[in-house]
Amino acid sequence: MATHDIRVTxxxxxxxxxxxxxxxxxxxxxxxLRLTGTHIGCDTTHCGACTVLLDGQPVKSCTVLAVQADxxxxxxxxxxxxxxxxxxxQEGFWEKHGLQCGYCTPGMLMxxxxxxxxxxxxxxxxxxxxISGNLCRCTGYNNIVKAVQFAAERLGKEA
Amino acid sequence: MQPRTTPExxxxxxxxxxxxxxxxxxxxxxYVDDIVLPGMLWMDIVRSPFAHAKIKSINTEKALKVxxxxxxxxxxxxxxxxxxxxxxxxxxxQMVLPxxxxxxxxxxxxxxxxxSRYAAADGVDAVEVDYEPxxxxxxxxxxxxxxxxxxxxxxxxxxxxxxxHWEAGDRAGTEKAFAEAEVTVKQDLYIPRIHVASIETCGxxxxxxxxxxxxxxxxxxxxxxAIRTVFALVxxxxxxxxxxxxxxxxxIGGGFGGKVPVYxxxxxxxxxxxxxxxPVKWIEDRMENLQADSFARDYHITAELAAKxxxxxxxxxxxxxxxxxxxxxxxxxxxxxxxxxxxCTGSYDVKKAFVEVDGVYTNKPPxxxxxxxxxxxxxxxxxxxxxTDVLAQQLKMDPAELRMKNFIPKEKFPYxxxxxxxxxxxxxxxxLRLAMDKIGYHALRKEQAEKRARGELxxxxxxxxxxxxxxxxSKQFDILGIKMFDSCELRIxxxxxAIARFGTKSQGQGHETTYAQIIAEELGIPASAxxxxxxxxxxxxxxxxxxxxxxxxxxxxAGALAARKIREKAKKIAAHLLEASEEDLVWETGKFxxxxxxxxxxxxxxxxxxxYTNHPPGMEAGLEAVNYxxxxxxxxxxxxxxxxxxxxxxxGMVKIRRFVAVDDCGNIINPMIVDGQIHGGLTxxxxxxxxxxxxxxxxxxxxxxxFMDYLLPTAVESPSWETYKTVTPSPHxxxxxxxxGESATVGAPPAIANAVVDALxxxxxxxxxxxxxxxxxxxxLKEKGVAE
Numbered sequence: 010m011a012t013h014d015i016r017v018t019x020x021x022x023x024x025x026x027x028x029x030x031x032x033x034x035x036x037x038x039x040x041x042l043r044l045t046g047t048h049i050g051c052d053t054t055h056c057g058a059c060t061v062l063l064d065g066q067p068v069k070s071c072t073v074l075a076v077q078a079d080x081x082x083x084x085x086x087x088x089x090x091x092x093x094x095x096x097x098x099q100e101g102f103w104e105k106h107g108l109q110c111g112y113c114t115p116g117m118l119m120x121x122x123x124x125x126x127x128x129x130x131x132x133x134x135x136x137x138x139x140i141s142g143n144l145c146r147c148t149g150y151n152n153i154v155k156a157v158q159f160a161a162e163r164l165g166k167e168a
Numbered sequence: 169m170q171p172r173t174t175p176e177x178x179x180x181x182x183x184x185x186x187x188x189x190x191x192x193x194x195x196x197x198x199y200v201d202d203i204v205l206p207g208m209l210w211m212d213i214v215r216s217p218f219a220h221a222k223i224k225s226i227n228t229e230k231a232l233k234v235x236x237x238x239x240x241x242x243x244x245x246x247x248x249x250x251x252x253x254x255x256x257x258x259x260x261x262q263m264v265l266p267x268x269x270x271x272x273x274x275x276x277x278x279x280x281x282x283x284s285r286y287a288a289a290d291g292v293d294a295v296e297v298d299y300e301p302x303x304x305x306x307x308x309x310x311x312x313x314x315x316x317x318x319x320x321x322x323x324x325x326x327x328x329x330x331x332x333h334w335e336a337g338d339r340a341g342t343e344k345a346f347a348e349a350e351v352t353v354k355q356d357l358y359i360p361r362i363h364v365a366s367i368e369t370c371g372x373x374x375x376x377x378x379x380x381x382x383x384x385x386x387x388x389x390x391x392x393x394a395i396r397t398v399f400a401l402v403x404x405x406x407x408x409x410x411x412x413x414x415x416x417x418x419x420i421g422g423g424f425g426g427k428v429p430v431y432x433x434x435x436x437x438x439x440x441x442x443x444x445x446x447p448v449k450w451i452e453d454r455m456e457n458l459q460a461d462s463f464a465r466d467y468h469i470t471a472e473l474a475a476k477x478x479x480x481x482x483x484x485x486x487x488x489x490x491x492x493x494x495x496x497x498x499x500x501x502x503x504x505x506x507x508x509x510x511x512c513t514g515s516y517d518v519k520k521a522f523v524e525v526d527g528v529y530t531n532k533p534p535x536x537x538x539x540x541x542x543x544x545x546x547x548x549x550x551x552x553x554x555x556t557d558v559l560a561q562q563l564k565m566d567p568a569e570l571r572m573k574n575f576i577p578k579e580k581f582p583y584x585x586x587x588x589x590x591x592x593x594x595x596x597x598x599x600l601r602l603a604m605d606k607i608g609y610h611a612l613r614k615e616q617a618e619k620r621a622r623g624e625l626x627x628x629x630x631x632x633x634x635x636x637x638x639x640x641x642s643k644q645f646d647i648l649g650i651k652m653f654d655s656c657e658l659r660i661x662x663x664x665x666a667i668a669r670f671g672t673k674s675q676g677q678g679h680e681t682t683y684a685q686i687i688a689e690e691l692g693i694p695a696s697a698x699x700x701x702x703x704x705x706x707x708x709x710x711x712x713x714x715x716x717x718x719x720x721x722x723x724x725x726a727g728a729l730a731a732r733k734i735r736e737k738a739k740k741i742a743a744h745l746l747e748a749s750e751e752d753l754v755w756e757t758g759k760f761x762x763x764x765x766x767x768x769x770x771x772x773x774x775x776x777x778x779x780y781t782n783h784p785p786g787m788e789a790g791l792e793a794v795n796y797x798x799x800x801x802x803x804x805x806x807x808x809x810x811x812x813x814x815x816x817x818x819x820g821m822v823k824i825r826r827f828v829a830v831d832d833c834g835n836i837i838n839p840m841i842v843d844g845q846i847h848g849g850l851t852x853x854x855x856x857x858x859x860x861x862x863x864x865x866x867x868x869x870x871x872x873x874x875f876m877d878y879l880l881p882t883a884v885e886s887p888s889w890e891t892y893k894t895v896t897p898s899p900h901x902x903x904x905x906x907x908x909g910e911s912a913t914v915g916a917p918p919a920i921a922n923a924v925v926d927a928l929x930x931x932x933x934x935x936x937x938x939x940x941x942x943x944x945x946x947x948x949l950k951e952k953g954v955a956e
Contacts, residue, residue: 029286036285045202046195048421050367051454055875058367086195099193103185106844110676111192112199112368112421137883144875146367146422147676149847150883 015079019044020088028075035059035070037078038085046086046115050144057143060116061085067123069142086115089122097163098122098156107156109147116143121157129168130161172689173757178696179689180903183840187680187696197419200371200386205447208373209238211437212288213450214278214295215460216270219306219531219868220319221299223266226278231294236287240295241279241440243267251439253322254402257429257647258505260331260496261322262534264432264439269302271319271494272533273868274459276432281440281448304868305329308468308491308528319494319529331496331527336510337587342522345483349474353558358937359547360861361466361491361532363458363872364539365880366675368421370461371451372434374441381407383442384414387434390423390673391713392416394647396705398430399438401648406442417703423675424852425538428499428715429462459873462499462535463862466491467525467547471512471555474520479565481574483520484586486512486551490527490536498536499715500543501645501652507543510587511636514552515596515806516574521586531868540852540913542637542716549633550938553918557629557925558934566613567922568604571632572597582899589636591804592906593896599830600632600808606892607810607828620930623954625815626825627927630808631919637907638721638803647712651798654723655709658687658730659792662780664773665697668730671711672723673703677845677909679719682837683727686903689837690731691738692758692772709794717805717907720837721898726797728902733793738775741791744784745770803898803906807831809919815927817956820946822858822924824887829915832894834906843891846912851886853916857938858885928952 010029017024019042026041038044038061049071050058059070062084089096098118101107108114117140124131124139131139136157137150145153173179191197228240243265246252256262265276280291305311305319311329320326346352372387389395392415400410420427437450452461467488474483490506492498500507506525513521527536539546556574560567575596576583583591604610612628619626642651655671668687672679684698702708711723735755742760743750746768753760761769770778779791812826829846836842859879862872872878897904917938924940925933931952936944949955 031286039201040204040285043204044195045199046197048199048368049201050369050421051875053454053875055880056367056454086193090194095193102193103189106186106840108189108192108676109678109844109848110366110368110420110422111188111197112366112676114192115195118193133888137886141882141884144367144880144882145848146365146424146852146880147848148844149849149851149889150886151847151889152844153883154888 013076015076017078017081017083019083020085030076032075033071034073034075034078037075038070044085044087048112048115050112055144057116057120058113060119060143062119062123067120086118089118097160100163101156101159105152105155105159107148107153113143113145117145117153125161125164129165173692177688177692177694177757178685180685180835180837182685182838184681184685184695184838186678187684188678199368199419199421200373200388201451203373203386203418205373205375208447208449209281209283209444210285210288211440211448211450212280212292213276213433213456214280214292214297216273216275216277218270218299218301219273220271220302220304222269222302224298224300227296230296231280231291234287234290234294236283237280237291238283239281239444240291241281241436246439249406251403251435254430254435256495256497257499258496259502262495262497264435272531273870274456274533279436279440281444304531306530306864306866306868308489308530311528311530319531329529331492331529332505333526334505335524337522338520339522342483342485342520345520346474346485349482350477351475351562352472353555353562354470354472355555355558355935357469357471357551357554359465359467359469359550360938361463362539362856362860363463363862363878364424364426365458365878366422366424366426369452369454369457370427370431372437373447373449374437375447376441376445378445382412382414383408383438384416385438386416386418388420388427389415389417390427390675390715392673392703392705393671393710394650394712395430397650415705417673420673420675424540425464425499425715426461427675428537429497431461455874458878459870460533462497462537463533464535464537464539465547469547469551471551473555473559475559479563479570479573481516481518484513484518486523488525490525491530491532492527492536493532493534494529495534496527496536497534501639502647503644504543508636509544509548511545511589511634512548512552513585513587514549515576515632515634517576518586523587532864538716540849541910542635542639545635546914546917549914550918553631553633554921554935557922561929561934567630568600568609571600571630590801591634592801592898592900594804594806595894595896596632596806599806599832599894602892602894603808603810603828603830606890607812607826609810612812625817625927627813627923629811629919629921629923629926631915631922632808633915634804634806635911635914636802636804637717638799639716639718640802641800642798650712652712653796653798654711654718654726655796656723656726656730657709657794658734660734660776662777664693664776666693667699667701668727669701669708670723670727671709672714672719674714677714677719678841682841683724685837686724686727687731690728691734717909720905721803721901721907722797722799724905725799725902726795729797730793730795733795734791737791738772740787741775741778741783742770745778800900803834803901805833805906805908805911807911807915809915811919811923813923813927815945817949817954820942820949822940822945824920826890827887828890829912830892830894831908831911832896833908833911834896834898834901835904837905842908845909846891847889849910849912850889850916851881853913854886854920855881857917857920857940859939861939
């Protein structure tokens with residue numbers, strides 16, 4: 010199996026890694042960089058538990074090869090908190106009970122983080138559409154919507 | 169209920185933010201696949217492509233040459249230690265790895281141990297298995313025909329495919345009531361096979377320490393203590409005695425019943441670690457999870473009601489065929505092969521009832537576990553709530569009116585049901601009335617009539633369910649003989665903070681918060697200062713775990729009673745400190761004071777300090793208590809749900825326009841968490857009603873084996889749920905609580921199905937089996953000539 014030397018920047022820190030061609034980005038993050046906040050929930054790109062931002066765009070890291078991330082910027086849930094201050098989405102999920110088992114939460118946070126970057130004040134329908142590629146089995150989504158609305162409002166005030 | 173404690177203390181009734189969330193929102197949860205141990209190896213599993221086949225040979229030669237592959241474990245390997253079969257929780261037997269034949273598609277055939285995740289998968293691809301296909305039995309009705317192949321050839325005396333026959337109630341009296349009835353209705357229903365599909369799949373790390381002879385297993389289990397005992401019983405003969413087994417259940421990414429059973433993968437990983445002497449990690453992928461783990465439901469039910477012309481229900485009869493797959497690996501209490509299906513008289517005052525269930529073997533994965541419900545309650549509720557609507561339609565009565573007419577009246581509680589349960593408390597009309605008010609029932613009926621006149625399809629569906637939770641009283645409830653109590657060990661530190669350990673295991677329910685709130689309620693120690701731990705069998709007290717909504721009814725009660733024991737001792741210490749007699753002390757949250765002299769008081773913190781620094785002569789130092797709670801009865805939460813659907817005549821698509829859920833789970837510990845449980849349960853109830861089914865073709869090939877075909881609801885299909893409460897405390901639970909985690913999964917499906925049938929009733933439709941897919945509806949519309 011051919012290996013490749015790659016450099017990825019994850020949450021602002023550059024990492025050099027030697028990877029097999031077939032290594033999935035999610036396994037690079039979890040197994041090699043030990044950033045285990047990004048989870049794996051399916052094999053078919055449906056559940057979204059592995060969602061990370063690749064150059065700002067949400068991608069399902071179980072369907073991206075590590076080599077495809079070479080030279081690019083990756084953001085994961087571990088990078089959301091800045092200087093000991095939670096991201097408004099993290100606060101929103103906590104405040105509005107937007108999580109239960111917590112397994113889908115990192116993917117939800119990254120997907121909605123990208124949503125709030127492109128849409129400052131999304132409607133409920135927009136939020137639901139945005140997270141339709143992220144499955145949650147616990148919350149019924151009601152409070153995830155509220156969590157995102159909370160964060161949008163908070164970000165609006167900060168802006 | 170107004171909270172009795174301040175928000176700072178955070179006892180019952182406070183919507184306290186969850187204590188577990190800071191780690192989850194930062195990606196710092198600790199799920200099993202996050203754990204890496206030094207020297208850890210990986211396991212992956214070879215699975216059968218056939219539903220029924222003889223294994224002629226397994227060739228591991230090529231696999232063993234794959235770089236990184238260290239070993240291949242087969243049934244023959246395990247047979248050397250007599251570990252190739254294991255008992256199920258229902259006292260049936262299940263293969264760990266086969267030595268002769270496979271019994272369902274995706275059954276474990278061999279396991280590859282390797283130095284990495286990828287090498288193990290390469291090894292799986294290189295194992296060569298030669299199969300000889302055998303006749304496949306998929307249809308449970310055909311399985312009982314005289315010429316059906318007998319599947320369990322391993323059981324010497326087995327001559328057919330019947331697993332059990334179980335019945336309850338008064339057969340003769342019920343037959344008489346039906347014979348004399350003015351009206352009878354009969355409905356066949358199929359409650360399809362579904363899968364809990366928690367977003368985290370199952371897995372473990374088995375770590376056998378050869379020096380100490382100790383096995384530690386980190387695993388996705390809802391019932392770590394029971395698992396430890398099962399491991400000790402199964403593997404005691406190879407030296408794994410119970411004190412040398414430690415099961416750790418770390419953070420669990422959803423359970424819903426799917427993480428109760430012992431799956432072969434866990435046992436193989438343990439065997440591999442014992443043989444190799446290194447930690448072995450096994451994490452199943454989603455397809456393995458859907459294809460091989462325990463399923464739920466798969467009940468073929470014939471439900472009948474007898475009634476008077478005025479709508480008074482006089483008798484109920486249900487006959488069910490339960491497809492269990494190739495072994496009965498359900499996770500019911502042992503004396504209940506069909507779980508608590510006999511709750512099927514529901515919320516109604518039915519005088520005569522008879523119910524029977526036959527369990528059958530087929531070439532499908534084993535199970536019969538719950539899908540977020542208490543042992544077959546969902547099947548029972550779906551049957552009664554559906555057939556009640558069939559009766560309403562037959563009598564041309566409004567389904568709400570028919571329900572109101574037949575509800576068990578409030579004054580009849582505690583109520584003894586015809587099938588033997590003693591319902592603890594209820595006020596069913598109040599819940600239905602509230603739901604009707606909130607949704608605007610009568611206005612909706614008017615709108616429906618107008619729409620119908622215009623040819624539009626709109627339906628309103630009601631479900632007035634009663635659950636049965638909190639298994640259970642030791643007289644009737646055990647799993648493999650272990651009584652279904654649960655436990656709390658509570659220790660108060662000198663500075664007045666506490667640690668509370670429980671025999672249950674949260675999978676997202678928020679125990680770290682709600683249990684702390686129970687302690688806060690009882691002792692006045694702020695919930696924020698109560699550390700809750702579960703899931704490690706080396707430290708937590710023995711308990712039967714979290715499923716069937718039993719945590720609050722059983723372990724929550726244990727927490728309250730342990731706290732009350734502490735309070736008793738605290739009273740003695742307070743009397744000593746205040747130089748007063750115990751009789752003269754009064755308790756108000758967080759302190760004892762002298763009657764008539766409120767300034768003379770000692771807080772629980774002062775008392776705790778004294779317990780370690782100045783305890784009364786003759787008293788043991790310290791302040792801790794243990795309670796093993798054996799519930800006197802089960803709890804019976806209830807509710808009324810009303811659903812409004814619109815149906816697209818072009819596509820057959822059912823859209824839930826509104827859904828009002830009124831729940832009564834008794835007294836509430838954390839309203840925010842209770843609402844969250846209901847929201848989640850509603851979406852998980854909508855799932856089998858509209859989307860989810862695992863079916864098989866005639867060769868036993870699974871048709872819903874990945875998320876490509878097995879459709880979980882997304883945020884787009886889920887409506888914005890509207891939730892309300894009535895509060896009828898349980899008279900026998902120390903906190904008046906009843907449990908809530910599964911009410912909505914149980915109550916929602918018939919509300920949705922009833923709404924769809926209601927939308928189509930004027931076309932002559934009496935029933936539609938779930939899942940009500942667009943295709944199914946479109947075919948009906950086409951047949952009735954109304955498809956656009």
